[in-house]
Amino acid sequence: xxxxxxxxxxxxxxxxxxxxLVALALMGMLAAWGLPNFQALGERSAVTSEVNxxxxxxxxxxxxxxxxxxxxxxxxxxxxxxxCSDDWNNxxxxxxxxxxxxxxxxxxxxxxxxxxxxxxTKNGHSRIKxxxxxxxxxxxxxxxxxxxxxxxxxxxxxxxVSTLGRARVGEDPISCTD
Numbered sequence: 793x794x795x796x797x798x799x800x801x802x803x804x805x806x807x808x809x810x811x812x813l814v815a816l817a818l819m820g821m822l823a824a825w826g827l828p829n830f831q832a833l834g835e836r837s838a839v840t841s842e843v844n845x846x847x848x849x850x851x852x853x854x855x856x857x858x859x860x861x862x863x864x865x866x867x868x869x870x871x872x873x874x875x876c877s878d879d880w881n882n883x884x885x886x887x888x889x890x891x892x893x894x895x896x897x898x899x900x901x902x903x904x905x906x907x908x909x910x911x912x913t914k915n916g917h918s919r920i921k922x923x924x925x926x927x928x929x930x931x932x933x934x935x936x937x938x939x940x941x942x943x944x945x946x947x948x949x950x951x952x953v954s955t956l957g958r959a960r961v962g963e964d965p966i967s968c969t970d
Contacts, residue, residue, distance in 0.1 A: 835939035838909035842937045843949050843961055846884075846912075849904050850920070850959040853886045856901055857922035857957075863890045864901070867919035873903065876919050880912040880935070890921055911940045926957045938968035 807815075849866060857864040865887040867876035873885060876892040886901040913936045920928055932955060938948035947965035954960075 831941070835909065835941060838907060839937050839939060839949050842907040842910045842912060843951055845904060845907055846935055846937075846951050847959050847961070849884055849886065850953060850957075852902065853920070854922050854926045854957045856886065857924055858926045860888075861924045862888065863924065864888065864922045865890055865892065865919055866922070867892060869895075869903065873900065878918040880914050880918075881906055881910075892919055909940055911938050912936070920953060922957055928953060928955055928957045931955065936966065938966075 853864045853866045865876075867885060867887070868878070868880045868882040869875075869885045870877045870882070873883070874893075874895050876885075876895075883906055884904045885895070886904075887895055888899045888901060891899060915934050915936075916931060917933075920933060922928060933953040935951040935953075936948060937951065948968040950962035950966055952960055952962060
């Protein structure tokens with residue numbers, strides 16, 4: 793079968809410059825609208841990660857005190873990891889006995905690296921000491937965990953440690969805009 797001389801040519805269809813500019817503008821608006829929500833998601837994730845890390849530290853310290861029938865100290869470490877500091881944003885160490893200074897490597901049960909993107913504070917003493925039955929002497933302690941990014945108004949969390957040595961997360965988010 794012979795083909796006619798006037799074959800219909802297909803026009804290459806593409807995007808015009810105007811269509812591309814409109815699409816780019818829409819993508820830019822969606823990105824600008826979604827970026828704060830994405831940042832807040834990252835901050836909430838960092839706060840949750842730090843709460844989980846602190847719960848793990850405190851549970852391990854309490855269980856170690858009970859199983860080894862000895863005092864166990866939890867505190868933030870200084871740079872040399874040979875003494876306790878006051879900054880809970882440093883690595884946290886679990887130490888055999890009631891030691892806050894002159895800590896030797898053999899006294900350290902475990903070292904936990906800090907979580908990036910959060911700021912942690914604790915009321916009262918800078919350390920927690922578990923006795924052989926897993927109780928904490930003194931009073932209840934509260935950790936306050938907030939995102940370290942000051943550009944958003946995210947909420948943080950509280951972790952409460954009772955005198956019985958149990959850690960629990962506060963039910964309501966706390967405001968970190970102080």
